[in-house]
Amino acid sequence: MENNLLFFIEIFLLLFIVVFFLVIWKIKRRKLSASVVVKIVQDFYRIQSIPQNNLKILEADKLLDFVLKKSGYTQPSLGEKLKKAGSRFSDLSGLWGAHKLRNRIAHEVNFQLNNKETNLALRQFARAFEDLGVNIQK
Numbered sequence: 001m002e003n004n005l006l007f008f009i010e011i012f013l014l015l016f017i018v019v020f021f022l023v024i025w026k027i028k029r030r031k032l033s034a035s036v037v038v039k040i041v042q043d044f045y046r047i048q049s050i051p052q053n054n055l056k057i058l059e060a061d062k063l064l065d066f067v068l069k070k071s072g073y074t075q076p077s078l079g080e081k082l083k084k085a086g087s088r089f090s091d092l093s094g095l096w097g098a099h100k101l102r103n104r105i106a107h108e109v110n111f112q113l114n115n116k117e118t119n120l121a122l123r124q125f126a127r128a129f130e131d132l133g134v135n136i137q138k
Contacts, residue, residue: 030072032133040067040134044126053118054105060125061102064095067132089131091124098124 032040040063047059065078073081078099086092098121104111113121126136 032070036070037134040129041136044136048122053113056118057102057105057113057121060122061099064125064128067129067134071132089128091127094124095128
């Protein structure tokens with residue numbers, strides 16, 4: 001009788017732990033609300049219309065940080081958020097490349113992007129938004 005009780009307690013604890021981690025996992029992978037998705041898409045199209053290449057990348061990088069925050073990632077920097085969310089991205093390496101361009105713009109004097117580099121980075125950001133559940137395509 002005592003062994004049966006211990007067995008049921010162990011099973012209950014195991015189920016509790018599994019449910020607890022499933023809830024935590026679900027919270028971390030929060031689904032974006034429809035209104036947030038609309039804002040993200042509008043912001044991305046606004047960013048694409050900016051005439052300065054450097055500013056496009058700075059703004060796209062900030063938008064990615066916003067999307068990751070809304071998706072439940074609370075790390076202080078975008079780099080740390082990317083590390084934590086890395087498995088969600090189909091081309092993490094390309095996304096890191098786009099983020100590193102942002103860092104070069106922010107930290108190197110007179111750094112200027114050409115149109116080809118800018119368009120490639122914007123495609124990486126768009127792919128990342130798609131990976132996070134935001135359909136960027138018109």
